[in-house]
């Protein structure tokens with residue numbers, strides 16, 4: 001399958017998505033949203049071999065947010081554009097049954113920053129940066145930024161990023177808890193692939209439940225959340241991977257998880 005705006009390959013059960021419009025810093029157009037939604041949906045289907053997704057960008061940028069040229073061509077108001085084109089992808093990613101790693105190779109701006117932060121694990125090259133670009137063109141943070149950013153770095157820093165529209169470098173983003181870690185630019189893809197490959201050989205149902213529980217914890221009370229944990233634990237306890245994990249521990253060997 002070939003795509004116009006992304007590249008997609010599967011390596012060691014990791015679905016690697018590369019945003020591929022480098023001349024525009026991988027700005028997001030409608031075709032890119034459709035292609036992303038299609039690969040994420042397919043990777044999540046029962047018969048797919050993927051057990052983790054890795055999203056990165058080609059060239060010197062990760063993603064510069066909405067393509068400001070195609071937005072004007074679309075004829076849609078921004079609200080409808082979000083509802084019709086962005087939200088189906090965001091929900092597909094949020095409800096993914098397999099974990100998501102984002103490897104940030106350069107600027108992540110506007111909705112591109114939202115995409116960067118939607119990863120379960122976000123890892124960035126030293127020269128990457130993050131920009132809530134919306135305010136610079138008279139808009140508000142969308143594509144999930146207003147939900148994710150305050151929860152990651154707290155409202156004080158989130159407001160400053162959103163209202164001042166200034167770039168934050170990767171090292172600062174790491175120190176604020178916005179991302180998991182910063183690495184040298186030339187090791188980014190190796191390190192991101194190592195994390196993704198490790199998760200792709202992990203207990204997929206447990207990983208899926210972990211991402212669900214962390215999402216639920218954003219709005220649940222303590223009482224509800226411990227109920228959520230019990231529901232997830234019952235499911236995980238019945239998996240072949242749990243049996244294998246316990247057996248491997250008792251037999252003092254490395255577990256071989258199958259994702260079932």
Ligand code: LHQ
Pocket residue numbers: 023024025027064065066067068069071078079081082086107109110111112131133134136137139142143
């Ligand atoms: C671009 C873009 C871009 C097109 C760089 N579009 N070409 C909004 C509305 C409605 C519904 C959905 O959601 C949204 C959400 C949003 O994402 S709104 C925010 C949209 N993004 C921005 O406002 C960011 C605009 N870009 C920039 O501020 C800068 O380009 C950044 C800071 C990202 C990078 O700066 P530089 O490293 O100096 O690169 P550059 O500005 O020279 O850009 C390189 C090329 O990429 C350039 O084209 P050219 O033909 O002149 O070489 C830019 O025009 C193009 N490009 N962003 N979003």
